[in-house]
Amino acid sequence: MVNKKVLIIGYVWPEPKSSAAGSRMLQLINFFISQNYKVTFSTPCAKTDNAFDLKRIGVIQIEIALNSTSFDVFVKDLNPNVVVFDRFMMEEQFGWRVAEQCPSAIRILDTEDLHFLRKGRHQAFKDNNPFDNKYLNNAIAKREIASIYRCDLSLIISKVELEILKNNFKVDAALLLYLPFMLSEINETDFLRLPKFNERQHFVTIGNFIHEPNYNTVLYLKTTIWPLIRQQLPKAQLHVYGAYASEKVTQLHNETQGFLIKGFAKDVNEVMQSARVCLAPIRFGAGLKGKLVDAMQNGTPAATTSIAAEGMSSLITACGLISDTPKTIAQNAIDLYTNELLWHTKVNSIPSLFNNFFSIDKHHKLFNNAIAALSDHLIRRREQNFTGQMLMHHSLQSTKYLSKWIEEKHKKV
Known part of the structure; x- marks a missing residue:
């Protein structure tokens, strides 16, 4: 693939000194740089003093707006080969726009961790109850797993979470890639x-x-x-x-x-x-x-x-x-x-x-192979994911028109 371009839609600007999520995002950015992608990082979030200077490593930084057709113009003009959503909330907001404007772009979800698992465990803890499936099957699970189905590939940081998705929710393993932290070797x-x-x-x-x-x-x-x-x-x-x-x-x-x-x-x-x-x-x-x-x-x-x-x-x-x-x-x-x-x-x-x-070489190779396989067989892979097609159809109808209503409402304020 010549002139490869990746767009990362971040939940926040990466802060590797503040959180593991920030470190994880920087690892993904470094992966794409190592594979000779032109990397553009965008987010609707305000930048803090702790944000990493992405320009220093050659990454283009773009501020984007929620519920705005300006994103449609931006992403169509960029025309990325790969789009990475940083957590399911970003896929909910921008996934349908990417699908409309850049239908041939590979859509990847980085879950960071399974938010519905964290949410369920927190609720069980507050209730002073053992954690079980009633806490697992929460509203966040429905949103997050729907996002996983709408994407071509989801990155799962823990094998425990991979097994929960496959065994408890019967998610097709072809949609998932185990990708823990990708770290340089300890000398x-x-x-x-x-x-x-x-x-x-x-x-x-x-x-x-x-x-x-x-x-x-x-x-x-x-x-x-x-x-x-x-x-x-x-x-x-x-x-x-x-x-x-x-x-x-x-x-x-x-x-x-x-x-x-x-x-x-x-x-x-x-x-x-x-x-x-x-x-x-x-x-x-x-x-x-x-x-x-x-x-x-x-x-x-x-x-x-x-x-x-x-x-x-x-x-x-x-x-x-x-x-x-x-x-x-x-x-x-x-x-x-x-x-x-x-x-x-x-x-x-x-x-x-x-x-x-945490072998960086091993996990880089697995990730690169997964993207290459998607690139070669994207249409067939999407045809095999009927649940994803169905969820994308309903998402396009509901999320799209809610977003347009919000945009029109803001124009009148």
Whole structure:
């Protein structure tokens, strides 16, 4: 394919220093650059100070508007070979416009994580109930899976989520591609130079505070886990990092308790390398947890939960400790913090396992092959996806005319 062009329609401008979602988006952008695509990134969202400078890596940046025919003109003129929707909400807004203006463009959905799974788990947690199918079959599931069917390919970050889609919802495997984080290999020589057990101190946790599972984790640490740890390690500190810390977060700061709200981390590597143990007792959510990836890359073992480790539990089991009860989470953290042999055993396991799991070369090849197969057989693949055709037809009718009504309404204001 000559003069390949990809349009990425972002939910927000990428902020790789603020969230795993931002890092994921940058990985996708770098994939397309490596395959010699001309990359255009667009979003209706306002840009923040934490946004990555995409111009620096040769990406064209375009602001777009919701419910506006200006997008139709823009996308038809661009005429991309591939369009990537960043989360199902962007496909809902712009998918029908892309289908109308650029029918031969391959439509790819990056789910980031399954929003309906995260939503269902959060509701089960609030209800204090075990998570089951009644929480899985929620309104978000209907919207998100409809979006998956309307696209030619959906990128799924976790094998657990892949199995949920295939087994619980009977989504055709041909519409799905398992694509975890695509990361450069850990250089073992550089890894050996990282600070050792005795050169590190204190605990660390990190996460964007806008993301509800992260805020809940900090509360859980404050009220339940950290007091248990401090009973045995009275001089230890927990350094809490994350973007967009609100007043309710900063009010948790307590130097007497060693619970320190540090705010935005300018350099996550520096933060992780100074800490001896990463704490990530996440109780609900979905996808892969960027904080655990950051910890492994910097030789920092983690005390975490099965939800946090989901999608990479074999990797986390080898490189950290997993438990779901407060006492055991706290004891795991204490053991990693005080047992130098255990600490080194976990850390030494990281490079080879990490490199195999997140191999950028392997996953780039699989993604590129999937796009090539779609490009060669796009019409036939769409004909085989009747459910997608049906949903696109109804989406074009309902979403299209609602959007046009909103656009006309705004003209009169």
